[in-house]
Each structure stands twice: as C-alpha cells, then as structure tokens.
Amino acid sequence: MDQPPTFPEAGESRSPRALRDEARRVERERRQLLAEELAAPYDGVVTLAILLAAGLTRGQIEAQVARGAWHRLGRHTVAVRGQALAGRARWWHALWESGRHAALDGATALLAAGLKGWSERDIDVTVPNNARVRPIPGVRHHRLRQQAPTVGALRRTRPEVAAIRAAQWAVSDAEAATVLAMAVQQRLVSPGALLERWRRVGYSGRREFLDVVIEDICNGAESLGELDFARMCRARGLSEPSRQVLRTGPRGRASLDVFWDDEGVHVEIHGAHHYAGLTPVEDALRANDLAISGGDEIHLQVPVLGLRLFERRSALLDQVERALVEGRRRAARRSSTQ
Numbered sequence: 001m002d003q004p005p006t007f008p009e010a011g012e013s014r015s016p017r018a019l020r021d022e023a024r025r026v027e028r029e030r031r032q033l034l035a036e037e038l039a040a041p042y043d044g045v046v047t048l049a050i051l052l053a054a055g056l057t058r059g060q061i062e063a064q065v066a067r068g069a070w071h072r073l074g075r076h077t078v079a080v081r082g083q084a085l086a087g088r089a090r091w092w093h094a095l096w097e098s099g100r101h102a103a104l105d106g107a108t109a110l111l112a113a114g115l116k117g118w119s120e121r122d123i124d125v126t127v128p129n130n131a132r133v134r135p136i137p138g139v140r141h142h143r144l145r146q147q148a149p150t151v152g153a154l155r156r157t158r159p160e161v162a163a164i165r166a167a168q169w170a171v172s173d174a175e176a177a178t179v180l181a182m183a184v185q186q187r188l189v190s191p192g193a194l195l196e197r198w199r200r201v202g203y204s205g206r207r208e209f210l211d212v213v214i215e216d217i218c219n220g221a222e223s224l225g226e227l228d229f230a231r232m233c234r235a236r237g238l239s240e241p242s243r244q245v246l247r248t249g250p251r252g253r254a255s256l257d258v259f260w261d262d263e264g265v266h267v268e269i270h271g272a273h274h275y276a277g278l279t280p281v282e283d284a285l286r287a288n289d290l291a292i293s294g295g296d297e298i299h300l301q302v303p304v305l306g307l308r309l310f311e312r313r314s315a316l317l318d319q320v321e322r323a324l325v326e327g328r329r330r331a332a333r334r335s336s337t338q
C-alpha cells in the first residue's frame with residue numbers, strides 16, 4: 001500500500017537538494033514572468049537582443065528553450081507563450097527575421113493600420129533590393145530599389161502606398177479593386193492621397209485596369225459621368241437607354257440613373273463610395289433577380305466596380321437583358337388588356 005507523502009515538521013530544516021530545487025523553480029518562474037512582461041507589447045514574442053538586454057544570459061535562454069517553455073523562431077525571435085503565434089506576433093516575427101530595414105507593406109500594412117474584413121493569406125514585407133533575407137514560411141518578401149517612408153513602431157508603409165501595392169500584388173483584378181475600395185471606404189486613406197500617389201507610380205502590370213478603378217473610387221460623380229454605359233449596352237446588342245441622369249447626394253456620393261421608359265426598366269449605377277469592397281456586387285446580383293420577377297417597374301442596382309470586372313459585368317448585363325425582355329412582355333400584356 002502506498003504511503004502518504006511526508007512533509008517537514010515545523011522548524012525542521014529542508015535538505016540541500018530540496019532547497020536547490022526550490023531555488024531553481026523560483027528562478028524559472030522569475031525568468032518566465034520577466035519574459036512575458038518583455039513580450040507583452042509584441043503579443044507573446046520577443047527578440048533575443050531584448051532578453052539579453054534585460055539581464056538574461058544565453059545559457060538561461062537556451063535552458064528555457066530546451067525545457068520547451070520557450071521556442072526559437074529563427075535567428076532573432078523567441079516565443080514565450082507557446083509556439084503558435086497569435087495577433088500581431090506574426091507581424092513582429094516577420095519584421096525581426098527580415099532585417100532592420102524591413103517593413104510591412106501591401107494588404108498587411110493596411111491590416112496593421114486597421115483594415116477590417118480582409119483575410120490575409122501571406123504577410124507582405126518589403127526589403128531593400130540588396131538585402132540578404134532567408135525565406136520565412138507564410139511571408140512574401142518584395143525587393144524594392146527604393147523603399148517608401150514608414151510609420152509606427154510596427155514598421156509599415158503609409159496607407160496610400162500600401163493600398164496601391166496591395167492592388168498591384170493582388171492575385172486577381174477583383175481582389176485589387178476590393179482592397180482599394182475597402183481602404184477608401186474605411187477611411188484609411190483619402191481619395192485625394194490615393195489618386196496623388198497613383199499618379200506618381202511608374203510601371204504597373206495593371207495600369208489600364210487600375211486607372212479606371214482608382215478614378216471610380218476617388219472621383220465618384222466625375223467618373224460616373226464619364227461611364228459609357230450606353231456603349232456597353234450596344235456592345236452587348238441591347239437597345240440604348242432612353243435617358244441617363246447623374247445624381248450627387250450627401251458627402252459626394254454619386255449615382256447614375258439609366259432609364260428604358262418603354263420597357264419600364266430603371267438601372268441605378270452606384271459609385272464606389274457606396275461600398276466596402278465587392279460583396280455588394282454579389283448582393284446586387286441577388287436583389288436584381290428578385291426585382292426582375294416582381295413589381296411593375298423593374299429597378300436594378302449596379303455597383304460601378306462590378307462593371308469594371310469582366311465576369312461580373314457580363315452577369316450584370318445579363319440581368320439588364322432579362323429585365324428588358326421582361327419589361328417588353330409586361331408592356332405587351334398591358335396593351336392587350338386595354
């Protein structure tokens with residue numbers, strides 16, 4: 001039968017070994033508390049240099065790593081709360097391991113500035129063109145001959161620069177338009193600052209596309225006034241609208257009203273200021289399906305960014321065509337009953 005544990009009587013001295021074990025335990029706890037305090041501003045990670053500057057030795061740090069209490073994540077980064085990185089710890093790690101001139105950029109810099117509703121696949125980091133950088137899983141390094149000025153302790157490019165680079169590095173035109181629209185709609189960057197920065201960009205693989213998208217986002221009413229929706233209809237083989245009316249509402253929000261009077265079809269084209277990204281394009285497609293099937297006048301919603309993207313433009317013009325066919329059918333039915 002197992003014997004219950006024994007404890008020293010009051011006043012009984014503890015063995016030297018027990019005292020040493022207790023001292024080691026207290027020291028480990030002290031190191032852990034110190035490391036967690038140092039890592040708190042960085043969401044659980046800290047640099048080797050910070051730990052050394054706080055008085056810990058390399059031997060003590062390696063002992064914590066050997067015990068599995070801490071984890072080395074590259075040459076400079078130490079995780080003190082487990083190996084999985086959360087929050088901004090991933091960004092700190094990416095910067096520290098990429099060199100002292102590295103900066104968060106693109107969509108990552110926008111997220112660090114407060115962008116909401118965007119899912120980050122990889123961390124975008126820019127480094128000087130001649131930098132020696134080791135690959136880091138989950139990090140995309142972009143080499144630049146001249147880096148833009150940075151802001152914040154968590155080094156990142158300014159939002160107007162980051163937004164344009166995010167659009168140029170996007171995997172699709174739809175993603176490029178979305179990140180630009182979201183950055184302006186959420187007021188991370190002003191339309192004027194975005195437009196001014198874009199005009200300073202030299203080469204861009206998306207030059208033609210981004211020219212029109214940035215104009216849509218930054219110059220709502222002016223851009224809609226220049227939108228040749230009638231030409232799009234002609235190219236599709238649709239009848240031209242009876243009239244177009246440009247309206248500018250509060251805070252400069254613009255919309256273009258397009259009418260086919262005989263068919264009873266009204267299309268309202270909204271400027272990019274109305275939307276946070278492209279989700280409303282999908283919402284409009286669903287709402288338009290319902291509008292075509294009910295009511296006397298058919299009222300369709302068309303986000304201007306949807307017209308800039310071929311697949312969505314085709315789907316939206318499909319709905320205009322269906323609306324015109326349905327409008328003529330209803331008009332003929334009304335005539336026959338009069």
